Amino acid sequence: xxxLLSERIKxxxxxxxxxxxxxxxxxxxxxxxxxxxxxxxxxxxxxVRDYGSSLFQYSITAGLPELRxxxxxxxxxxxxxxxxxxxxxxxxxxQQALDLISKVLLNTGDGVIVEKPSYLxxxxxxxLISSTCSRVxxxxxxxxxxxxxxxxxxxxxxxxxxxxxxxxxxxxxxxDALAHDVKFIYAIPDFQNPTGLSYSAENxxxxxxxxxxxxxVLVEDDPYGELRFDEGGRIPYIGxxxxxxxxxxxxxxxxxxxxxxTGFMICADTELLKHISVAKEASDLHTNIFSQYLIWxxxxxxxxxxxxxxxxxxxxEQAQAMTEAMDRYFPKTVKYTRPRGGMFLWVTLPEGVSAxxxxxxxLEKKVAFVPGDPFxxxxxxxxxxxxxxxxxxxxxxxxxxxxxxxxxxxI
Numbered sequence: 001x002x003x004l005l006s007e008r009i010k011x012x013x014x015x016x017x018x019x020x021x022x023x024x025x026x027x028x029x030x031x032x033x034x035x036x037x038x039x040x041x042x043x044x045x046x047x048v049r050d051y052g053s054s055l056f057q058y059s060i061t062a063g064l065p066e067l068r069x070x071x072x073x074x075x076x077x078x079x080x081x082x083x084x085x086x087x088x089x090x091x092x093x094x095q096q097a098l099d100l101i102s103k104v105l106l107n108t109g110d111g112v113i114v115e116k117p118s119y120l121x122x123x124x125x126x127x128l129i130s131s132t133c134s135r136v137x138x139x140x141x142x143x144x145x146x147x148x149x150x151x152x153x154x155x156x157x158x159x160x161x162x163x164x165x166x167x168x169x170x171x172x173x174x175x176d177a178l179a180h181d182v183k184f185i186y187a188i189p190d191f192q193n194p195t196g197l198s199y200s201a202e203n204x205x206x207x208x209x210x211x212x213x214x215x216x217v218l219v220e221d222d223p224y225g226e227l228r229f230d231e232g233g234r235i236p237y238i239g240x241x242x243x244x245x246x247x248x249x250x251x252x253x254x255x256x257x258x259x260x261x262t263g264f265m266i267c268a269d270t271e272l273l274k275h276i277s278v279a280k281e282a283s284d285l286h287t288n289i290f291s292q293y294l295i296w297x298x299x300x301x302x303x304x305x306x307x308x309x310x311x312x313x314x315x316x317e318q319a320q321a322m323t324e325a326m327d328r329y330f331p332k333t334v335k336y337t338r339p340r341g342g343m344f345l346w347v348t349l350p351e352g353v354s355a356x357x358x359x360x361x362x363l364e365k366k367v368a369f370v371p372g373d374p375f376x377x378x379x380x381x382x383x384x385x386x387x388x389x390x391x392x393x394x395x396x397x398x399x400x401x402x403x404x405x406x407x408x409x410x411i
Contacts, residue, residue, distance in 0.1 A: 030400035031368040032322075032387040059289040061281050063090025063264070067296040071250070071264055081241045086270050089277055092287045094223055094251045094263040098125035100279045101184070101219060101247065104272075106157050111182035115169065116161035117375035117384070119193045119221070122186050127156045157183075159377045164192065168199030171206050178210070184217035189238060191224040191342025194375045194386035198340060204238045211243055217272075221249045226308050228341035229316040245269050252295055254343070255308055260291040314390075315343065321394040322387065322401060329405025336387075346372075347385045353411055354381035365403040 062068065068088040075081045091097040098121065106112070106129045114122065160177035163170040168189065187207075189199040199207075211218060218239040228234060239246025251263040267273040280286070298304075319339050326336055326347075335348040347369075349355060355371040362369060372384030389397060 029363065029366045029368055030392060030396050030403070032389065032392070032397075032400060057289070059286045059292075061089075061277050061286045063088070063287060064289065064292040064296060067292050067299075068264075070296065070299055071266070075240075075266065079237065079240070081266075083266060083268070087266055087268055087273065089265040089267070089273055089280065090287045090292060091263045091265055091280070092284060093253060093258075093261040094221060094249045095121050095125065096261075096280075096283070096287075097249050097263055097265045098122050098186075098219075098221075099128075100265075100276050100283065101217075102126045102129050102157075103279045103283075104275050105183045105217060108156070109158060111158045111160055111177075111180050113160045113162055113174070113177045113182055113185040114377070115187055115192060116163050116377070117194055117372060118161065118186070118377075119188060120374045122221070123159075123374075123377065126159075126186070129157060161377050164195060164197060166197065168197070168203030169207060171203070171210065174207065174210060178214070178216070182216060184219055185211075186219045186221065187238070188221045188224070190222055190235075191227065191339060191344070193224070193342075194344055194370070194372070195346040196337045196339035196342050196344045197346070198342075199235070199238075201235045204235060208238050208242055211239070216245075218243055218246045219249065220246065223249070223251045223254050224342040226255050227312060227315055227343065229312055229319070230340060233340075240266065241268065245272060247272075255304075255311060256295060256298060260288075260295055262287060262291050262295050312341075315341075318389045318392070318394065318397060319345070321397045322389040325398045325401035326405075329402050331405075331408055334408055343388055343390045345387050345389065347387060349383040349385070349408070349411075351383060353383045355383060355385040356381055358385075358407060358411070362404065362407055365407060367400045367403040369404070 065085060067090060068085045071088050072083040072085055076083055089097075091100065102125050106126065108129065112126050114126075158180070160180060160182065162173045162177055169187065187199075189204060191198055207218075220237055220239055222237070225234070237248060240248040246268070248266040249263065250266065252260065253263065256262075265273070265276065267276075322345065323336070323338050326334075330336070333350045337346045339345050347355075349358075355369075356373050359369070359371050370386040370388075372382040372386065373380055375384075375386070376382060392400065
């Protein structure tokens with residue numbers, strides 16, 4: 001059977017996080033591993049009653065018009081954009097959006113700029129591409145590529161990781177990466193996954209100026225922007241409404257329900273969006289229409305803008321509980337971010353300590369986390385880990401961090 005598999009699937013590793021979730025399903029384990037929203041944020045008060053046969057019929061690829069109009073209106077109102085329904089494509093979660101973007105923009109050997117560290121799901125989606133044209137040969141694994149800037153395999157794109165600072169992307173490293181043949185940049189400026197960091201307004205403006213006039217697509221992924229603990233501190237997007245060809249990704253997974261797998265793509269360039277829509281047609285025809293109606297029905301019969309602050313307050317309390325517990329239980333040599341929103345924080349262990357090697361020992365203590373390795377390009381045994389605070393109550397957070405603290409004091 002192995003000989004029947006494509007080279008791209010053979011060279012694409014399974015998701016480390018999905019594997020951990022299976023292990024962490026043990027009810028005795030306190031898990032900080034998955035990025036699971038708290039179930040209290042799910043709508044449970046209303047079930048769709050009667051939309052007739054439309055619920056069970058094929059639908060258009062772009063998505064439910066009423067839902068797309070709602071998204072356009074909301075973003076116009078909140079962020080000063082000028083969107084119409086033609087600028088919105090409903091996707092099966094943001095993950096499908098990443099897959100579609102890679103199919104539309106990437107050929108084997110093309111360059112992609114990502115954050116360092118970067119979202120594992122994006123690395124996977126961008127890696128799983130291969131030229132379908134026999135005239136294009138796979139590139140050779142080149143030792144001459146910049147440090148960290150190489151394909152996972154000969155069939156994949158060339159990644160150019162740009163270091164993150166407390167302010168956002170390192171502008172000098174970004175300029176260096178742009179000297180190469182790069183198709184697009186992928187970034188999560190608000191409460192980045194995995195670090196939880198947010199780009200400052202100054203950093204975003206610097207990035208925008210660097211990209212102005214360049215023929216390059218900026219993909220801004222914004223699954224966590226609504227989860228800012230300080231409601232008045234929202235910072236404008238880098239590209240949306242400012243840079244031609246920019247793509248903004250959004251989702252209802254973090255604020256309504258993840259199980260519906262309903263995300264969306266916003267793009268002012270309707271020609272680019274048409275190409276992405278063609279890729280979606282070939283992928284799944286359209287996103288589950290039943291799920292789209294459920295989401296839209298919820299938005300029509302509930303105050304979404306009142307619902308989000310409830311999630312913010314809950315997550316702020318949980319994040320504070322985690323950082324306060326870390327202050328009590330972690331050795332002073334361990335550093336960690338203090339999130340101002342989102343779902344994650346990032347832990348840096350002393351140099352030479354592999355978080356991956358600590359993982360099985362943590363499971364013995366019935367606590368789970370995500371080692372940092374899968375968030376980097378071609379890096380192993382890193383001294384970093386990601387913790388999620390949104391799916392455990394404050395008592396469980398304190399106990400889990402206490403167990404981790406015991407382990408860290410043993411190293």
